[in-house]
Amino acid sequence: MVTIELEGEAKERYAIIRSYSYGEELNVLKVYELTKQKTNYVIKKYNTKEGFERESQMLKELNGAKNITQMVDYYPSQSIIVCECALYDLETFLSHQNDSQRHEEKGSIIKDIVSGLSELKKHNIVHTELAPKNIMYFQEKDGYTENWKLIDFDTACFAGSYYAKIKMNYSAPEVIRAHEEGIKIKADFTMDMFTFGLVLYFLEKGIFFA
Known part of the structure; x- marks a missing residue:
């Protein structure tokens, strides 16, 4: 190292x-x-x-x-x-939960993710790499308040700007197609909505895309 x-x-x-x-x-x-x-x-x-x-x-x-x-x-x-500094990411957290525990937690998790995505849209920003590993659990400085937050914005961009063509297993179909064809596409909020749908599937089924 x-x-x-x-x-x-x-x-x-x-x-x-x-x-x-x-x-x-x-x-x-x-x-x-x-x-x-x-x-x-x-x-x-x-x-x-x-x-x-x-x-x-x-x-x-x-x-x-x-x-x-x-x-x-x-x-x-x-x-x-x-x-x-976060405590752990969503993928790690859910890997230690059984079905009952996962369903008990998912409401508050979804609420926090939606809140984060709403903030991105308010600021005209597309994350482009939304995935369980980029959703992390934080404890605030007061020692009591805890919530989930979106992290890793090194490939994020303003909506309408040309996207960096990052390809991962949570990418929207148009992103994968652009990556394979070597073409540029403009960042759009629907990219994050597609990956959010996959995160919801992950929360519901406990199955993630490696």
């Missing part, structure tokens, strides 16, 4: 608990703030400017939005974004 170290102001403010590698473009660090050691954060350190600039732009636009992960700091010179 590649050793990741913080530099400059980020190093003065945060200490690394653990690091994770996500391919060639991104490293994720779990950190704590040196002056508030009980508060953990996630640092996303991009190896390319494009991913950093896209996600930081989207999270600035979504500042204060309900059921959307919040950016608490960023360091452009290092391509670093600091975000809230």
